[in-house]
Amino acid sequence: MSASTAPATGRKTLAVLLLVPALAALVLWTFAWPAARIAPRDLPVGVAGPAAAADGLAHDLGRHEGAFEVHRYEDAAAARSAVENREVYGAVVVTPAGPELLTASAGSPVVAGLLREAVAGPAAAEGRTVPVTDVVALPSGDPRGAVLGASLLPLAIAGAATGAATVLLGLRGARAAATLAGASALAGLTGAALAHGWLGALTGNVWAEAGVLSLTVLAIGATFAGLATALGRPGFGLAAVLTILAGNAFSGMGSAPELLPSGIGLLGQWLPPGAGGTALRSVAFFDGAAAGGPLLVLSLWAAAGLTALALGGRRRTAQAPVPAPAPAATTAG
Template structure:
């Protein structure tokens, strides 16, 4: 057997287990280490009862970031503005928990357990869901599951533009057009059919389209600069890391550090956070995520345009091996 096929066989044998190991690490490790890490919560009411509640939260060092509010109205406003995930309000009848399942059902459940544990023995703590998740998706499963298809759509768009040898402005316009149509189609499914999104329809479509464009342009830009291997690099970055580190199924503050922060710097995590903001919170705290997506999209499209100015490969060259295919000799 020739040496080259032997080397390729060995490479496959070694690479497949390595890819599986890295994938299990990327997806399983954050899920196995979920817990609060500087999770923003609120405490409202008069001292000393409110002070005691704050101390109980702060006893779990590094778990919670406590914000104090004068009354229930201020705490509700903070939840609606996404400044905190929930708040415990001290009233004359005892503590009252305010949550926002739309911000993350896992976080709402966690806060309920912690607040009930901090309440005096024998006290039943009432819970009010200030910003509730839609009844069609009370556990946020559909929203969490939507990020992977968007990441795959972006990778597919970037890869297809490369495989079809579209370059420069034509490639950039193709990526933008594909992303826009994905935004419309995905919103039609998630909002109009399934009812798991409840915000402004066109704003949601724009967020989905921008998310796909950021991913697609990054993949297309890497391929334009690095060749076909750029597709693999982009796919690993967006699907393996971006999707698993996004925190959409829980919350970025529940993931191990610095995974939560890294996930928000990548388009899948930023897109998930932005979609949650516009779908349930009237766009509160949407600026940072929108800027992240815009930067990725701008840099990716710039790379596509720069790559389009490079000299095309010689006619007959194999794009994936870099070897020139010589024409057959004729007599």
């Protein structure tokens, strides 16, 4: 090794030694910090029943400062409808025999357990029992919601691979868009077949589930392709942060967005994995209730990525050098 190359090699070695721990720390912080700070923050819950008794329940929930966002309903039917439409995660209904708790483990098994602890726990300490009704239960094929929670990372990887391949293969324009759309559709159909048909973890309309999965993969793939086209190699890194790193860690699929630190859960719902997970939960268990917002977010990411891909392809075409005309052949006189 020559003396001139030794300093360069040393700098590269030092860069690797510093970069790897920094990257590991970033990944660990991104995933571990939200998980370590899980707690209810303005969690939507309902209270139903006669005014005097319902006011008392609302006051009891209000003792957990900042934990619950209490919605009032006239009766048990209205509260149940609110749970089924994803307006609230659960509701406490005042009955002549005492309070009854309505939950939706399909909305979040973690929140369902938290509500049992907050409502039924104090009553059990006093020797009373609070009946609990799981209005929208998880299927027997996935009683803890583990399959749904684990589905985001494979979707993000599939989208990232599709977007990266589109760029690295040099596809442009309509061909690039068609490749992204086709691969995303196949990924969505495959995912729905596995999660719905084989594992029994989803119980909604299988075509709607496949559509949400496909749109999620397309949004992630278009983000990778669009950012890489616009920014070059740094675009791949930025897309990975948005969709694989922060997108998964801030999605709230393992708990609920309202259980993550303030602002993190909301940010996660504006990123493709979080929006895709929420939309999938809605179509799989709640007949599409509250799916409009997440589907809009996915559509915006997909449209923005495809637009960046198209504009980048046109710019490269316009900048391509025009071949010089061949010299005219001379005719011998």
